[in-house]
Amino acid sequence: MHLGCSLYTVPKTNVEFWVAKVERNKVRDSAVWRRLEALGWKVVIVWECQLKKAVFEETVSRVRKEILAGGKEYVEGVAAAREAREKERKERVLRRNRDEYFSQEIKAKFNR
Numbered sequence: 001m002h003l004g005c006s007l008y009t010v011p012k013t014n015v016e017f018w019v020a021k022v023e024r025n026k027v028r029d030s031a032v033w034r035r036l037e038a039l040g041w042k043v044v045i046v047w048e049c050q051l052k053k054a055v056f057e058e059t060v061s062r063v064r065k066e067i068l069a070g071g072k073e074y075v076e077g078v079a080a081a082r083e084a085r086e087k088e089r090k091e092r093v094l095r096r097n098r099d100e101y102f103s104q105e106i107k108a109k110f111n112r
């Protein structure tokens with residue numbers, strides 16, 4: 001999933017299912033990128049929304065730059081992306097712990 005994408009919306013039905021599915025996709029995507037990078041591949045990500053007419057040229061130029069960079073710039077980009085994923089993972093853990101904490105609190109208060 002394209003994080004923070006303005007074009008992304010959660011479907012109005014089966015919300016729980018879709019939120020869980022998107023979360024699984026994010027985890028899977030990130031694992032796949034890490035595996036590819038570990039195998040020595042360079043990963044350039046292009047989201048569907050980045051191929052829209054208004055931003056197409058900008059996207060092509062970014063992809064071209066990333067491909068040509070190959071070395072230092074790419075490695076820095078990978079490191080930044082890895083940091084962002086790590087930050088996201090930590091936030092996910094924090095959110096999960098917070099949710100568990102509140103759910104325990106609620107249970108303690110109302111399920112006596």
Ligand SMILES: [Zn+2]
Nearest residue numbers: 002005047049
């Ligand atoms: Zn997007």
